[in-house]
Amino acid sequence: MPNPIGSFFARRRFRPTLWPTLGLVALVAATVFLGNWQRHRGAEKEALREQYELAARQPPLELTASTDAAALRFRPVRASGEFDGRRQVLIDNKVRAGRPGFDVVTPLKLAGAERYVLVDRGWIALGAHRSELPQAPPPAGAIRVEGRINLPPAHYLELKTDAGPGPIRQNLDIDRLAAATGLALLPFVIEQSGDAGDSLVRDWPRPDFGIEQHWSYMLQWYSLAGLGIVLWVALNWLPRGSGVESPPTRDGASSAGSSPRLPRGRGILLLLAVVALAPIVADQARELWRAARFTAGAGDRRGISG
Secondary structure, X not given: OOOHHHHHHHOEEEOOOHHHHHHHHHHHHHHHHHHHHHHHHHHHHHHHHHHHHHXXXXXXXXXXXXXXXXXXXXXXXXXXXXXXXXXXXXXXXXXXXXXXXXEEEEEEEEOOOOOEEEEEEEEEEOOOOOOOOOOOOOOOOEEEEEEEEEOOOOOOOOOOOOOOOOOEEOOOOHHHHHHHHOOXXXXXXEEEOOOOOOOOEOOOOOOOXXXXXXXXXXXXXXXXXXXXXXXXXHHHEEEOOOOOOOOEOOOOOEOOOOOOOOOHHHXXXXXXXXXXXXXXXXXXXXXXXXXXXXXXXXOOOOOOOO
């Protein structure tokens, strides 16, 4: 009884060609590199989530002017001092429950020091007109603030440069605010918690670290590498006498040293594969560009991504 598997391979031969092989090498190198990059980003976000969960279990820390922000991100904190209401700013484009508004950020002069820390006192809704800014004056005199340490995003989208003497800012940029006010600001923000007797909303959400998204993208890149290898083998495992030899010359002989041509059926298969993979590659490229442009570094305070 003939062996069907042996007969199948006997009727075919594996004959890889130069340019498809070089294309495969480039494809596998690129997709494996990008898969490793997503795996690295996922591991970074995993470590950041562990830092968040560990910090949330710690007792509140008494803030001093020398507090190391990077080591204490998400840590509960207490700070004493006086608010500087003259330099209060409103961070624009903050939406809650479908309503536009502002985050109210006020410098707090630390007791016994010449340094300040920015306190995000909460969210306030926009009024009927943007020309009528909502009022959220800070309490006067010595005060004790409780909250958690966080870092503003290292990169953000800015439609135009903040200008003018008004309090509205598109983004919270500590360095830019320190230069504009002349204040010695600590390099982090306190997100105030608790009821301070005002109308500000302080339900700070748990950060969305986006770890699962990175694992998903990693698997997609590795799958593309594997699919490229499968397609390369399929396109080069050709039936004998299928027309892979070069066309004959005028005297009827084929040019033995010439590169073989790809049969039409294999070419159609390759074209369909490219069409099917194009949306996936485009989506991955957009994610890579967005991560490199906006979320490299600290990530967003509300939803840490990229």
